[in-house]
Amino acid sequence: MMHIALPGHAPAGRRPRLLLVDDQPVNIQALHRVFATDCQVLMATDGQRALQLCRDRQPDVVLLDVQMPGMDGHELCAELKADPLLRGIAVIFVTAQDHPDDETRGLDAGAADFITKPFNPTVVRARVRTQLTLKAQSDLLRELAFVDGLTGVHNRRHFDERLLAESRRAQRTRAPLAVVLADVDHFKRYNDALGHLAGDDCLRRVAAALRSCLRRPTDLLARYGGEEFVCLLPDTDLAGAIGVAQLMEDTVRALALPHPGVEGCVTISLGVSAGNQGTGLVEAADRAMYLAKAAGRGRVSWVES
Numbered sequence: 067m068m069h070i071a072l073p074g075h076a077p078a079g080r081r082p083r084l085l086l087v088d089d090q091p092v093n094i095q096a097l098h099r100v101f102a103t104d105c106q107v108l109m110a111t112d113g114q115r116a117l118q119l120c121r122d123r124q125p126d127v128v129l130l131d132v133q134m135p136g137m138d139g140h141e142l143c144a145e146l147k148a149d150p151l152l153r154g155i156a157v158i159f160v161t162a163q164d165h166p167d168d169e170t171r172g173l174d175a176g177a178a179d180f181i182t183k184p185f186n187p188t189v190v191r192a193r194v195r196t197q198l199t200l201k202a203q204s205d206l207l208r209e210l211a212f213v214d215g216l217t218g219v220h221n222r223r224h225f226d227e228r229l230l231a232e233s234r235r236a237q238r239t240r241a242p243l244a245v246v247l248a249d250v251d252h253f254k255r256y257n258d259a260l261g262h263l264a265g266d267d268c269l270r271r272v273a274a275a276l277r278s279c280l281r282r283p284t285d286l287l288a289r290y291g292g293e294e295f296v297c298l299l300p301d302t303d304l305a306g307a308i309g310v311a312q313l314m315e316d317t318v319r320a321l322a323l324p325h326p327g328v329e330g331c332v333t334i335s336l337g338v339s340a341g342n343q344g345t346g347l348v349e350a351a352d353r354a355m356y357l358a359k360a361a362g363r364g365r366v367s368w369v370e371s
């Protein structure tokens with residue numbers, strides 16, 4: 067078999083992740099042999115299990131049998147394309163049918179390509195490689211679109227998307243989820259005293275300090291707007307999140323950035339909330355942050371949910 071190198075630039079440097087869906091294990095085995103060396107291969111023999119794997123493991127490409135008992139390939143493809151968190155997964159239908167109407171139906175449902183059985187391994191590899199390259203490029207563009215230009219941390223759009231995904235996960239697993247909001251104190255006075263360029267530099271240094279406080283790969287820091295930052299901490303309860311917030315307060319204070327507007331140094335006020343579902347967490351953290359402001363700034367407050 068001619069060897070075609072598969073792109074290795076999937077998100078976070080991981081190997082491309084492929085999901086094989088077919089109700090006949092023998093077909094899955096045949097495809098598994100083609101991709102086992104280059105890809106992380108996930109397998110499912112029914113549509114429901116495949117959908118769950120898409121939610122839990124976010125494959126880059128799905129090779130999907132059209133005819134399956136229960137949820138068939140078209141239904142699964144429609145489910146994926148209707149979900150904002152899953153619609154980026156490229157779907158390639160693998161089917162015994164080669165009637166143009168079937169192909170049109172599949173492409174209309176959002177499939178990226180079509181492969182007919184019995185398949186030629188070299189052709190399948192080439193087609194999957196094309197989809198993996200396109201997927202890696204669109205992941206890169208998404209990544210760039212999700213970064214804040216001033217500070218280099220994620221932006222609010224990315225936070226909102228991750229909050230939705232982590233909320234679903236927290237509800238499913240009953241794991242706690244925490245949000246920390248951090249706002250630079252008297253930042254208007256800082257800008258007024260030193261100018262906007264110095265203000266921008268201050269925001270960059272605060273962002274770097276906040277980022278240094280996050281240790282887990284699943285923790286997320288984003289610029290929420292202006293001089294406000296937000297952290298999403300999966301699998302973290304209120305006590306854990308208060309600890310992270312306190313470390314952030316200490317770390318920014320330790321920068322000892324002079325703040326002429328208050329005759330002291332730059333501080334942040336933080337609000338913390340935690341719960342089993344994302345809805346209301348940001349609002350609760352915002353309320354807590356205003357409590358920290360009202361209590362004198364440069365401190366952490368929290369609300370139980």
Ligand SMILES: Nc1nc2c(ncn2[C@@H]2O[C@H](COP(=O)(O)OP(=O)(O)OP(=O)(O)O)[C@@H](O)[C@H]2O)c(=O)[nH]1
Binds near residue numbers: 262
């Ligand atoms: N330099 C700079 N300033 C910004 C940026 N985004 C927002 N700001 C400024 O941040 C200031 C926020 O002011 P306020 O919302 O009144 O809050 P504050 O002065 O920090 O006061 P407290 O939050 O009550 O401590 C405004 O002057 C904004 O212009 C930015 O990207 N760069």
